[in-house]
Amino acid sequence: MAINNKTTAILLVVYTVVAGVIVVAELQRFDHQPTKADGSLDILVVGDWGRRGLYNQSDVAFQMGKMGDKLDVDFIISTGDNFYDDGLTDDEDPLFVESFTEIYTADSLQKQWYSVLGNHDYRGNVLAQLSPALKKRDSKWLCLRSFIVNSGIVDFFFVDTTPFQDKYFTEEDHDYDWRGVHPREEYLSNVLKEVEMALEVSSAKWKIVIGHHTIFSAGHHGNTQELVDQLLPILEANEVDLYINGHDHCLQHISSENSQLQFLTSGGGSKAWRGEFNEWDPNQMKFYYDGQGFMTLRVTEDEMSVAFFDVFGDILHQWSTSKYTHTDS
Template sequence: MAFVLLTLLSAGIGVTLCYPADFQDLGGNGRNRTSIRFLVVGDWGGLPTSPYVTTEQTLTAQEMGNVAGQMGADFILALGDNFYFKGVDSVDSPRFQETFESVYTSKYLKVPWYVVAGNHDHAGNVKAQIEYSQKSDRWKFPSYYYELNFRIPNTGKTLTIIMLDTVMLCGNSDDFADAQPRAPLSAVDANRQLVWLQDRLARSKADFLLVAGHYPVWSVSEHGPTKCLLKKLRPLLLKHNVTAYLCGHDHNLQYLEETGVGYVVSGAGNFLDDDTRHWNHVPKDSLKFFTGKSSTKGGFVHAEVTDSKLFLTYFQAIGTSLFRTVLSQREFM
């Protein structure tokens, strides 16, 4: 009876639920070293018409390959708005080739891309992006939200990354209004994700615990702090001593730190915006770094997790690092 009930529940939940993952295999990349390295890029989704890419996307892709070759990258976090401006319509959409496969061509970027959806993706068919995981060797999008677990090589330490669908959680946003999501399309799906997140955070014993989504918790730029996430997510980040929250949505690079949690905005993969209208809407002294200058030509973040530290380095597409910060592993009471 219990098995039948579980089966029925699973069928009803469908693709929106993803149970805790096993530890991911770093393969040969995990030998003879003591860290995990990865890139973080958001809002990288090209254009819906020819040439299907922006100059910023092309240059950012090239520099991602350079940095991955020099500093290493075991995987990439792709944090939404993967296809401008209305996502894709099917798993056979040519956009997968035009905006992804034919752009990120460096051999150093032929690693797993762990994907979440952004507001522009939700304007199209997110299930088609999930299904593309079966057609691509590197596109890893198993569910709307999911958990990744890693062993940091030769250290005995662990890293967990919880990938969220913040559009499902909060609703889509209207960039022509105040850009704040109004309400989730399905309150049931939003609550199911929140309950899942609470459970995963409460259970986590990872030495480094990251949460990633599309919408920002804190941002000084056009979209500003996301009210829904301040209410639903921020208390959980603080309660469970999360190391950092990673996102995109605003088209620039930001680093904020508040009450021991790092907030990474990496949304410069395709466009740039130096808007700072919400400069005074974040906690005092929390903003440590910001750039949206067109002269940077795009940007992304390189992360390295060692046995005791998380190193975050911000890169501009024209080939130099802009900012670096360090976060310590979690402390358990």
């Protein structure tokens, strides 16, 4: 079934144990096919950025623009915390233009942005940030809770991670907009079922999952135990290649000890430099940088590579892996 870059819904059939009941869940899917002749994809990844250009946000954006032009990027991924400190007030909030449209001005960045919500976004008007009205204000914007982007050889699974953290439901210092989340247990159950079924039916050679919160991190926030317990087993069972997140304001690469899964943090879009690092197994900790920057991702039929850049555009870390298709002679 052709999708032609329009939103559609996947009907994912989930079989429950109780009386053989069939529950049908829906997850939005977007088609974003490669435009390069060789079928490769080049993507920029940035998170934790929306501060009206402050805290070096504008400098990171400038370097992103230069790299985007060099690579002829296909699209940009935002790992959440898109607008600080408390999301958007409504779909006419000037913060949207001041922190997004007026900052990411390079021609190479006028591509589609696929964004997830972060915990700071949930402190504002969530429905405003999800509103189609924002796309009318800036056509490159797209933000949803959980969804899929199909890009030929790779499927991207975007997951709404904020409702998984227990602490946000007991905090007294901040208010969160949980419209669309309550009842919470049902919401989380559906998210996990949707992601699991989507991964199971995916025929893509590469599978990449994006969420705002860390699964593993040596940074300020550390591991997100709720995701370790609930989401990680699904990713491992379905041979996911990358889990990409923000939340910790750093750049980071941790390798899994149980599978091929790599944990990549790109949360250096603006305010960083917390000066915190938790000890980690050096065999798993491939790279950690407590500063501003962004990440590039290149995917081809047989290889996938990532690179991290600082606010000056210098390469800090590179990593690649191969997955060759074997044919019978």
